[in-house]
Amino acid sequence: MSVVTRIAPSPTGDPHVGTAYIGLFNYTLARQGGGKFILRIEDTDRNRYVPDSEKRIFQMMQWLGLTPDESPLQGGPNGPYRQSERFGLYGEYARQLVADGHAYYAFETAEELTALREAAQAEGRVIAVPSRDLEPGAAQARVTAGEAAVIRLKVPREGETVVHDRLRDPIHFQNREIDDKVLLKADGFPTYHLANVVDDRLMGVTHVVRAEEWITSTPIHVLLYRAFGWPEPAFAHMPLLRNSDKSKISKRKNPTSVEWYQQQGFLPEAMLNFLATMGWTHPDGLEVFDLAEFGRAFRLEDVTLGGPVFSQEKLRWYNGKYLREVLTEEDVTRRLHDFLAGQKVTLPNDAYFRAVVRLMTPRMEVFSEFLEKTPYFWSEEYPVTEKAQVAIEGARDLLPDLAGRLKNLPDFGAADIRAAFAAFAQERGLKLGKVMPPVRAAVAGTMESPDLPDLLATLGRDRVVARIERAAQ
Known part of the structure; x- marks a missing residue:
């Protein structure tokens, strides 16, 4: 017998992570059984009906890649697919x-x-x-x-x-x-x-x-x-998704709208991977797997009923794993650029942008962190943290000489910069821990940034020297 499954959400508000969760398992079960996955809209509750909610449900399913075989959009032999x-x-x-x-x-x-x-x-x-x-x-x-x-x-x-x-x-x-x-x-x-x-x-x-x-x-x-x-x-x-205190997931304690996660720059693959672990564990112990692998390994009978916790921290971990280990550098760059464009942020997808993305990918878990963590790449008006200001104040006597040393380097690659710092520290009888932090503070305004030689090489000689000289005044 061919397996036919369905989800039947009500268009009464934001597209819910619970709908995505149940949709994933129904979609997978239908695909395993060589059958059909149906999306039906249960809109008979006219008191709670939200006019644009139906469209947003379709957009959520499209974003996740859980394409139904029959729905109000696709049509099908069993329509109409709206109860109204x-x-x-x-x-x-x-x-x-x-x-x-x-x-x-x-x-x-x-x-x-x-x-x-x-x-x-x-x-x-x-x-x-x-x-x-x-x-x-x-x-x-x-x-x-x-x-x-x-x-x-x-x-x-x-x-x-x-x-x-x-x-x-x-x-x-x-x-x-x-x-x-x-x-x-x-x-x-x-x-x-x-x-x-x-x-x-x-x-x-x-x-x-x-x-x-x-x-x-x-x-x-x-x-x-x-x-x-x-x-x-x-x-x-299926077991209900839970907050960390084991209460039923609710927007009072956890964002429940899939759109919120999209706007934060989560990846659909990471969301699906995470939802697949809500009540189910891969038999080979895999934590990171795609939708196809889930379909190969999933058995409905293996779902456990312990009340899976929808942990935003765990979802962020999954997203970071996908950024660093699953997607290619080119794919991360393209998707991040598209995400920023959707946020009305225009940055050229050029060599400089790609270099910044390469540096920041290990240091972010979701795309929304990118601009928060990189203001010094795009403007001279970047904020300076209190710790960075302290580091600058404690090294004003070193900064002019460091600026001169970097200004006169024959080549301004990361290896050359690293060697220059080592030579400077040796000449002054200092540890690198006394030399590099104030430079980081001067050029980035923060003590948290990518590897310093890589950071400086990406920013470029002129910008780096000007910032160190300005900080030294």
Whole structure:
């Protein structure tokens, strides 16, 4: 059987790292099974709908390289792929359940439901909806007469509903503890439960891989599949991403928007690699691997449920590894230049820019750090830290001679500069630790910079000498 998976995000805000996380595992499972990966937009919650959110979801998936086989953009044989465009389907299926005795029309007002809910809570039971016991013909007559009604699932009052999850032991739910969920609202809009099951069935979804927060909804979905007489898909509920304190990841404690990580200059490959380790470990112990390698090694059964921590520090580590060890120097330069252009920063992609990138790649983890750490490469108005000022003040007697020594070097390459420093230190009876730091402070305004001879050779003789002379005044 060909594997068909899907993600079904709601366009209600920023594209979430949780959507990327679940999308990665669904995409990989479909590719392994030679099947299809579907992106469906669940936009029936019009109160929370954000107009540009859908477009941003598409952009996130494109950035990550998780291209669906069917979606509102690509189209496909099972469209439309927005629930708002499938509106007419859900009423038909809800009414079919009523006709078959698996659902019923309910006429209770909001005030009546509040009173019923309070009584149920006081007695420690689920809400009992009086409309459930109406004679079907009488209920239909009221609907035909124009009375407002919702359609509720008629949950069996006896027995249990068992959810079989590929990552867990069977989960048993007592039917008496499951209330009769609304399937179709009075305005004709479906609830999540009905639309989700109908769409998954009509789109041929074989594996429902989603976050574990949906476990409590799954018995409703299982009951719906059984009521319709449809085979259940394979369910797998992935562990939730957690903050460092093990709470559910939230933007109050951790940036959750994928766009934020893009704007900080994270790489999509690093993000995918990191997300792949959320609840899964490569069987060969590899930490750094690409999407293709993940597809070769991944088995759904190997996912662990310990509550993976979404650590920004670990993600930064991955990103740094990709910059230094995976991407070529040419690729890093090109991507950084594109990133800066996207930030409205114009720098020529010339030999000087490439030399600066070469120096800074070992010293940055994300692209947004590049300009923060390199102001002295682009302007004479760079800041001078307190430590750098102290180093300059302590070596004002050395700086003029150092400037002269560097000015008169036949060649201004890194090796020549290094040799000049060594000779100067020997002549003065000083250690290099007394000679080089004040030069670094003078030319960069900071004690943290690339290897000093490489830095000076990149800046160029004229700029270096002028800065040391200025600092010596």
